[in-house]
Amino acid sequence: MTHAPMTSPVARVRRRLSGRTASAAAIVIAVVWTVPTAGLLVSSLRPEEQIKTTGWWSFFTDPTMTLRNYDEVLFGRPSSGQLASYFVNSFVIAVPTMVFVVTLAALAAYALAWTRFPGRDWLFVGIFALQIVPLQMSLVPLLRLFSEGVAIGGVEVMPPWDLQGAFQFTTVWLAHTVFGLPLGIFLMHNFVAQLPHSLVEAARADGAGHGVIFRRVVLPLIVPALVSLAIFQFLWVWNDLLVALIFAGGNVEVAPLTVRLAEMAGTRGDEWQRLTAGAFVSMIVPLIVFFSLQRYFVRGLLAGSMKG
């Protein structure tokens, strides 16, 4: 090494992670992870008979391409997939949830970091501790809350939520928001609490109250963290099967893509041409999100670990 020795632990880790061996390992991992995905993409574009008779790699010797599979799963008869409406459902579930989580997490993080009220630290510890509770634990109680309401000593405090039609999304939104908030608040808090004290104090001396400080000073400065959280939350909800299955069921009105795909794999496990196309339809959104917002991913992962 001709460089001056880097002594800080961060520098050492960085050096090791960018070394030749590490890079080679990273490339191997990337290839191993990508090949099945590429195979899926290729398969989804091949005609039905070929998929069922030969492996996807024979595509390179006998390239026949068709979009029939996609047409069928997206817009075909209900039995063949009808994924287009489930695709829309996925968005209707993921986008509002993302907005709720990001908004509430940012507000809560500000309150926990910059306002003083008794029990603040305990509240934060409590929220942090909630991350330890597996969400499976709360599925049944939450579902009962929605379907039976709450009664204390025979007095009905909250009636059952007998939701119909599009209102059925409400329970899914609520469930996802509740499950997403602890981590969201924790991440946002780390970021918000790192803003310099004097910045908030300067705003107070300038005549700003909490509302103005949050909107005009804090919010613009935590945009990168907000975007990271939004991405993570969106992807998490988009890829979720368990919560959606329990709170939305398999109904075409509200069920998201993941639920439909699982169903197709179960009931139509031999119709590979539809499964591959369907899987790719559900993957395309995460892929677009990842590639277009890549730089925020890295920042989001580092949130709280470094200053600035």
Next chain:
Amino acid sequence: MAKIVLDGVDKVYSGGVKAVDDLNLEITDGEFMVLVGPSGCGKSTALRMIAGLEEITDGELFIGDQVVNDRPPKDRDIAMVFQNYALYPHMSVEQNLAFGLKLRKISKSEIKRRVDEAAAMLGLAPYLKRKPAALSGGQRQRVAMGRAIVREPQAFLMDEPLSNLDAKLRVQMRASLNQLHERLGVTTVYVTHDQVEAMTLGDRVAVLRDGRLQQVDTPKNLFDNPVNLFVAGFIGSPAMNFVGAEMQQDGDAAVLKFADHTLPVPHATLSERPRLRDYFGRQIILGIRPSDFDDASLFPNGGTAMEVTADITEELGTEINVIFGIDAPPVQHEEAAALAADAAGDGELEAAAMPLSGNKSVFTARVNPRSNVRPGGTLELAVDTTQLHYFDKESGLAIGHPANR
């Protein structure tokens, strides 16, 4: 503009730490008041209580004629300048300046007038569209000042605003601060740990230690008539020299004896401070400013002389600091110890912290640059005995000081 009055103000933190203890201070309209003291003396806490960023535990705070204890910062009409500037990083210089005005619903034309005026005054006009990240330290500092100026507040509160600048820039900014105050005449409370800043900027200077006010006075009075050992040692650079000395009556006058030196106490001093007579035959702590020494060979009629051996000489061009040992044990007093601790942390009062010569007192004399003194050589030092400082050995208070009667 308004006066600011602190009436018995206390600050007790939740752990029971008393950061500010019964602070009484009256800052008159248009005055430049500097709060100075070593780190942890409560000066910043006091300022933050005036700003409303810190709750007042006890006592009353007046701005103008009103008690403002329970008012939030925005209703106190004060502007604050922070040590690290605290500029809003996502706003341009112009937006930074205008932020406080917009919140106060001031008309657009008026905002523009004030921003332009302040920018012109501070030389910021070319940078109005830039973000703080694209400015140098000095420019950021000026933006921070500008943000306070455009507000046209009752008072400016400044928390060590120059301490993040390099030495040269700090001297420049100090001068511009002085000019600015002359021009605007706004009541200003300024916190610093740098006694040079305090002396050059303040109309009056308040010295704090451990949350207690030691003395408030004009810089010259603080220097000439410090109320106790702490103020005497804190104000002035190089710091005042201290030594234990015995006061003896000598006919109508008196003499001070320490090590193998004898200094006369002028008759005028005794009549001015009759309390000194109570100390005849007793030990006191004697304080001599480095600037009250000079090379006797250059001033043959310079009064009483002491012969010393120079250990170190620091030639600064405009003066020579001569550091020498006095064959008497260093002064043991908690205030002297506090000063030494502060000096060790700051590295400014180098002589006090130097383990130079075991059980000797280390003295510094500031002599004329034409002196021929060399390290290791002997030197006849003339002492201006009219400027000696006398402190009680137990209490550390200046003997005969008007405040200690």
